Amino acid sequence: MGPGPSDVPPSVLKAMGQSLVGHLDPSFVGMMEEIKAMLRQVFLTKNEMTFPISGTGSAGMEFCFANLIEPGDEVVIGVNGVFGTRMADVAARCGAEVVKVEAEWGRIIEPAQITEALNGRKPKVVAIVHAETSTGALTPLEEISKIVHDAGALLLVDSVTSLGGCPVRVDDWGIDAIYSGTQKCLSCPPGLAPVSLSDRAMKVIAHRASGVQSWYLDVNLLANYWGEGARVYHHTAPISMNYALHESLRLVLEEGMGNRWSRHEANHVRLRKGLAELGLGIASQEGHQLWQLNAVTVPEGVDEAGVRKSLLDDHGIEIGPGLGPLAGKVWRIGLMGYSSSEKNVDRVLAALKSLL
Amino acid sequence: MGPGPSDVPPSVLKAMGQSLVGHLDPSFVGMMEEIKAMLRQVFLTKNEMTFPISGTGSAGMEFCFANLIEPGDEVVIGVNGVFGTRMADVAARCGAEVVKVEAEWGRIIEPAQITEALNGRKPKVVAIVHAETSTGALTPLEEISKIVHDAGALLLVDSVTSLGGCPVRVDDWGIDAIYSGTQKCLSCPPGLAPVSLSDRAMKVIAHRASGVQSWYLDVNLLANYWGEGARVYHHTAPISMNYALHESLRLVLEEGMGNRWSRHEANHVRLRKGLAELGLGIASQEGHQLWQLNAVTVPEGVDEAGVRKSLLDDHGIEIGPGLGPLAGKVWRIGLMGYSSSEKNVDRVLAALKSLL
Numbered sequence: 001m002g003p004g005p006s007d008v009p010p011s012v013l014k015a016m017g018q019s020l021v022g023h024l025d026p027s028f029v030g031m032m033e034e035i036k037a038m039l040r041q042v043f044l045t046k047n048e049m050t051f052p053i054s055g056t057g058s059a060g061m062e063f064c065f066a067n068l069i070e071p072g073d074e075v076v077i078g079v080n081g082v083f084g085t086r087m088a089d090v091a092a093r094c095g096a097e098v099v100k101v102e103a104e105w106g107r108i109i110e111p112a113q114i115t116e117a118l119n120g121r122k123p124k125v126v127a128i129v130h131a132e133t134s135t136g137a138l139t140p141l142e143e144i145s146k147i148v149h150d151a152g153a154l155l156l157v158d159s160v161t162s163l164g165g166c167p168v169r170v171d172d173w174g175i176d177a178i179y180s181g182t183q184k185c186l187s188c189p190p191g192l193a194p195v196s197l198s199d200r201a202m203k204v205i206a207h208r209a210s211g212v213q214s215w216y217l218d219v220n221l222l223a224n225y226w227g228e229g230a231r232v233y234h235h236t237a238p239i240s241m242n243y244a245l246h247e248s249l250r251l252v253l254e255e256g257m258g259n260r261w262s263r264h265e266a267n268h269v270r271l272r273k274g275l276a277e278l279g280l281g282i283a284s285q286e287g288h289q290l291w292q293l294n295a296v297t298v299p300e301g302v303d304e305a306g307v308r309k310s311l312l313d314d315h316g317i318e319i320g321p322g323l324g325p326l327a328g329k330v331w332r333i334g335l336m337g338y339s340s341s342e343k344n345v346d347r348v349l350a351a352l353k354s355l356l
Numbered sequence: 357m358g359p360g361p362s363d364v365p366p367s368v369l370k371a372m373g374q375s376l377v378g379h380l381d382p383s384f385v386g387m388m389e390e391i392k393a394m395l396r397q398v399f400l401t402k403n404e405m406t407f408p409i410s411g412t413g414s415a416g417m418e419f420c421f422a423n424l425i426e427p428g429d430e431v432v433i434g435v436n437g438v439f440g441t442r443m444a445d446v447a448a449r450c451g452a453e454v455v456k457v458e459a460e461w462g463r464i465i466e467p468a469q470i471t472e473a474l475n476g477r478k479p480k481v482v483a484i485v486h487a488e489t490s491t492g493a494l495t496p497l498e499e500i501s502k503i504v505h506d507a508g509a510l511l512l513v514d515s516v517t518s519l520g521g522c523p524v525r526v527d528d529w530g531i532d533a534i535y536s537g538t539q540k541c542l543s544c545p546p547g548l549a550p551v552s553l554s555d556r557a558m559k560v561i562a563h564r565a566s567g568v569q570s571w572y573l574d575v576n577l578l579a580n581y582w583g584e585g586a587r588v589y590h591h592t593a594p595i596s597m598n599y600a601l602h603e604s605l606r607l608v609l610e611e612g613m614g615n616r617w618s619r620h621e622a623n624h625v626r627l628r629k630g631l632a633e634l635g636l637g638i639a640s641q642e643g644h645q646l647w648q649l650n651a652v653t654v655p656e657g658v659d660e661a662g663v664r665k666s667l668l669d670d671h672g673i674e675i676g677p678g679l680g681p682l683a684g685k686v687w688r689i690g691l692m693g694y695s696s697s698e699k700n701v702d703r704v705l706a707a708l709k710s711l712l
Contacts (some may be wrong), residue, residue: 002378005595016596017373020545022358022674054547055411055572058591062572090571183592189376191410191547191594213569215446216411216418233679235414236539238547239361240372241597318378323589 001348002320003133003293004161005183005190006336008244012188015247016240023237031246032226032237038249042163042186042257043178043196045170051226052182052192052245053217054238057160060179060193062090063217064156065127068177068201070210071095074123076153078109082134082323083158087127094213099123105132105325106284106295108139111147118151124204125154125177131162133184134323136284136295136332138166145174154201160184163194164252165264165292165336176201182241185264185292187337188248191241264291267340271333274349278356283330292340295322295330299356304328307355315351357704358676359489359649360517361539361546362692364604368544371603372596379593387602388582388593394605398519398542398613399534399552401526407582408538408548408601409573410594413516416535416549418446419573420512421483424533424557426566427451430479432509434465438490438679439514443483450569455479461488461681462640462651464495467503474507480560481510481533487518489540490679492640492651492688494522501530510557516540519550520608521620521648521692532557538597541620541648543693544604547597620647623696627689630705634712639686648696651678651686655712660684663711671707 021028032051039050053063065087069075075096077088080103088098101117103109109128118126126148131138141157148155154176159168165185170178176198183190197205197219205212205219212218216235224232252260268291272282275296283295298304304321308331311317320332333348335341377384388407395406409416421443425431431452433444436459444454457473459465465484474482482504487494497513504511510532515524521541526534532554539546553561553575561568561575568574572591580588608616624647628638631652639651654660660677664687667673676688689704691697 005376005378005592008376013373013375017369019369020361020364022361023546025668025674055415056591056594059411059572062570086571093567093569093571181592189594189596190379190592191597211449213449214418215442215449216415235412236361236537236546238412238545238597240545240600241547241594244596312381318381 001334001339001344002318003332003334004336006185006187006334006339008187008189009251009338011251012244012247016189016244018243020239023239024231024233028239029231031242035242035246035249036226038253039194041253042249043168043170044172045196047170047196047198049202049219049223050196052194052242054235055193056190057179057181057193058086059217060181060195061087061158062214063193063195064177064179065091065094066214066217067205067212067219068125068154068156069094069096070208072097074099074121076101076114076117076121076123076126078128078139080107080109080135080137081105081129081132083129083132083160087129087158091127106135106137108137108285108288111143114144114147118147122151123153125156127156129158130168131159131290131293133161133293135326136282136290136293138162138288138290141173141175149174154204161290161293164260166261170196182245182248185337186248186252187339188244189241191238192245264335264340267335267342267345268294270342271335271345271349274345278349278353283326292334292336294333294335295326296333298329298331302356304331307331310355311351317348317351357690357695357700358674359688359690360692362541362543362690362695364543364545365607365694367607368600368603372545372600374599376595379595380587380589384595385587387598391598391602391605392582394609395550397609398605399524399526400528401552403526403552403554405558405575405579406552408550408598410591411549412546413535413537413549414442415573416537416551417443417514418570419549419551420533420535421447421450422570422573423561423568423575424481424510424512425450425452426564428453430455430477432457432470432473432477432479432482434484434495436463436465436491436493437461437485437488439485439488439516443485443514447483462491462493464493464641464644467499470500470503474503478507479509481512483512485514486524487515487646487649489517489649491682492638492646492649494518494644494646497529497531505530510560517646517649520616522617526552538601538604541693542604542608543695544600545597547594548601620691620696623691623698623701624650626698627691627701627705630701634705634709639682648690648692650689650691651682652689654685654687658712660687663687666711667707673704673707675704
């Protein structure tokens with residue numbers, strides 16, 4: 001029940017443990033097509049270029065920036081936690097001129113801040129973390145998307161923690177580049193990063209003046225393996241991880257996206273209510289609190305790390321610490337994917353009650 | 357029985373399918389230390405900086421170049437197959453001035469070629485593919501290592517297919533940077549890239565004038581997570597893949613490196629003998645043929661792809677095609693790790709006999 005990895009359903013573990021075929025075996029190629037089709041349903045997009053990167057969520061982040069950015073390109077990045085900070089670092093390593101739009105950790109990036117940042121600027125990309133795992137804040141994207149596109153920029157989104165736990169509507173919201181991770185609300189082990197690029201983004205990439213600095217993450221090469229054409233060998237896909245992703249996506253779609261979001265919301269509400277009864281509150285901005293990741297304010301005088309250690313050692317429950325300015329100030333309780341259940345909510349509340 | 361992934365032992369599949377703990381859980385941190393210790397035994401090195409990259413073998417390649425190379429650095433690369441070609445591409449994307457030392461596909465890079473290339477040059481790195489998976493040739497490294505170090509350069513080695521199947525002696529041979537993959541002779545599913553950097557390489561990295569262009573592969577950041585210190589969160593390690601690697605390394609060391617090499621050699625000799633009885637020969641350079649990957653010359657008039665398809669469809673055996681200049685001219689039969697057995701040799705020989 002930390003900030004991820006979430007618990008993995010038995011059928012996903014079983015799928016992952018199946019004997020392997022080769023990465024160019026016809027049966028695996030068929031599975032790749034199914035994974036792409038299911039990812040499109042989960043991302044709510046028709047983007048052809050939708051597939052998993054063979055690395056964790058951060059590799060997905062680097063994939064998006066490395067392909068879109070050329071040295072000297074201006075990029076506006078919302079920074080309200082660890083992952084916005086990381087995006088700025090990754091973009092700079094790709095040669096971007098980074099303009100940071102900052103908000104206090106726990107608060108969202110406001111549309112007005114983006115409007116202000118775009119005043120007099122014409123950046124290539126605006127990048128936003130949808131669900132900040134480090135703070136539990138969910139930044140709404142629809143209004144920001146309009147502002148970004150009116151300014152002629154591309155919208156790049158981190159959906160590592162949001163995908164599968166709350167609405168993420170790639171096409172409706174006009175997202176041009178998006179990455180996620182498997183180990184949060186998809187409840188698949190960590191190791192793959194689902195990504196999707198719009199046709200607009202692909203056009204920008206096609207017109208690059210310079211090559212992509214990463215070979216491993218170059219979408220032009222990856223498209224030859226993951227695309228529908230000749231299946232040119234690029235790298236050896238992590239077969240077992242793709243088995244696991246295939247089964248976890250099947251479970252997500254079997255439940256239905258709407259039902260899944262509702263379940264995450266209901267369990268968040270249940271947790272919040274129980275926390276209030278213990279005199280505990282959620283630290284992130286009211287009205288924009290994540291369902292799947294709850295940053296709980298540590299009361300004055302309570303041993304933050306001691307409570308986490310007792311939860312792990314005596315109750316078998318892992319929760320996460322605060323990071324950066326929130327270190328020592330919050331606990332992070334994840335209710336992600338398979339881990340988002342009434343039983344888990346009640347268990348962590350009972351354990352906290354016994355410890356406080 | 358293709359060029360990888362090889363078959364995975366049941367206990368490795370079982371380990372991979374275990375329930376997950378967090379990537380900072382004390383029990384996982386203990387396992388990380390055991391993985392590092394076992395990898396040192398397998399690489400035959402004392403290098404502190406020995407751990408798995410969270411990506412496939414090609415991510416390990418990019419890790420080595422991205423950390424060692426700064427824009428404008430000169431790099432000499434042996435190119436005698438797909439993976440030398442790939443190294444040249446990756447190095448160039450890191451800004452290297454690449455000098456290629458080429459050999460016909462199927463032949464090794466000769467020490468004299470390296471001597472000649474270093475005449476009048478002072479490159480930062482010389483990079484060699486130890487076992488060329490695309491051709492089945494094994495380039496000896498000891499003499500080349502001496503030449504490289506006499507010239508004041510670092511030796512970078514691709515051991516994706518060699519590690520675990522034939523001797524790879526990182527310290528004895530003075531290798532400064534080496535990467536491998538899990539899915540060949542370690543018989544673990546694909547998804548991780550074991551790497552090791554010498555103290556000499558780490559010193560060069562410490563004195564870089566510019567930052568590392570990849571965040572995901574930056575050894576300075578990775579060292580804070582994989583090192584023995586504070587375990588600073590970097591990315592979410594692929595927990596399940598590390599479970600699998602832990603068990604596969606345990607099996608490698610239980611068998612013993614020497615025994616494992618002997619087994620690979622004996623099964624190669626058995627295959628070679630059986631192929632000769634069918635009138636088939638091995639295409640790669642005599643005296644330097646890999647035990648774990650056999651490039652078999654396709655006889656005149658035989659349908660190369662048709663035989664592979666029949667092997668897969670009618671006999672349940674996957675073998676690989678030739679690549680590049682060897683496309684259509686060779687079959688690649690892997691005898692890697694768990695797949696290197698008398699039973700497999702006899703099976704593929706019987707199947708080939710029935711088809712030719």
